[in-house]
Amino acid sequence: MSVPIGLQYGKNPESILNQSQAKNSSGEIVGLQVQPGNTLALVGGDVRLDGARLRAAGGRVELGGLAELGIVGLFVDGNNLSLSYPASVHRADVLLSNGAQVDVSASGGGSIAVNSRKIDIVGGSGLLAGVREDRGAVDNTAGDVTLNATDAIALKLSSAIQNLVNNNTKGNSGNIKIAAQSLDISDRST
Incomplete structure (x- = not known):
C-alpha cells in the first residue's frame, strides 16, 4: 500500500459545514x-465552522479548500499531515462564526494552517495555539498559526487569533503568520 500524494477535487468541490459541539467525559465541549x-x-470547497469546536491538542488543524478542479498536495510527517495548495487554482473560502473555536494548545507543539481565498473569523470565534496553563517546560515551544488568503482576511466582532503561554506556565509561544491582499481587524477583535 502506498501513501496518497494528494486530494483530488472535481469541477465543483462540495462545501463542508461543521456545527459539532460534542462533550468529552468531563463535560467540556x-x-x-x-x-x-x-x-x-477539513478540506473541500468552502469550509464553514458555525459555533463548532475543533480540538487537536499538540497536533495540527488544517482548514482550506478549492473552488475548482485541482489537487491539494498531501505531506506526511509521523502523525501529522500538512497540505499544499496549487498556486494556479482558485481557492474556496473559510468562515468561522458564532463562537467557533479551533484549539491546538497543549504543553507544546500544536499548529493551525488556514489556506483559502477569503478567511472570515467573526462572532466571538477564534484560533487558539500555545502552551496551556500549568503545563509545559522551559524548552517547550508552541507551533505556529498560519493564515494564507489569496484575497482578504477579516477578524471581527470580538474574535481572536492567539498563540499564548498562559499563566503559571513555562515555554515559548509560536508565531502568527498572515499573508493576504488585505487584513481587517475590528470590533474588539485581537
Whole structure:
C-alpha cells in the first residue's frame, strides 16, 4: 500500500459545514476532536465552522479548500499531515462564526494552517495555539498559526487569533503568520 500524494477535487468541490459541539467525559465541549499530536483536516470547497469546536491538542488543524478542479498536495510527517495548495487554482473560502473555536494548545507543539481565498473569523470565534496553563517546560515551544488568503482576511466582532503561554506556565509561544491582499481587524477583535 502506498501513501496518497494528494486530494483530488472535481469541477465543483462540495462545501463542508461543521456545527459539532460534542462533550468529552468531563463535560467540556470539544466538538470534533483527534487524539493528541494528530492532525484534523477539513478540506473541500468552502469550509464553514458555525459555533463548532475543533480540538487537536499538540497536533495540527488544517482548514482550506478549492473552488475548482485541482489537487491539494498531501505531506506526511509521523502523525501529522500538512497540505499544499496549487498556486494556479482558485481557492474556496473559510468562515468561522458564532463562537467557533479551533484549539491546538497543549504543553507544546500544536499548529493551525488556514489556506483559502477569503478567511472570515467573526462572532466571538477564534484560533487558539500555545502552551496551556500549568503545563509545559522551559524548552517547550508552541507551533505556529498560519493564515494564507489569496484575497482578504477579516477578524471581527470580538474574535481572536492567539498563540499564548498562559499563566503559571513555562515555554515559548509560536508565531502568527498572515499573508493576504488585505487584513481587517475590528470590533474588539485581537
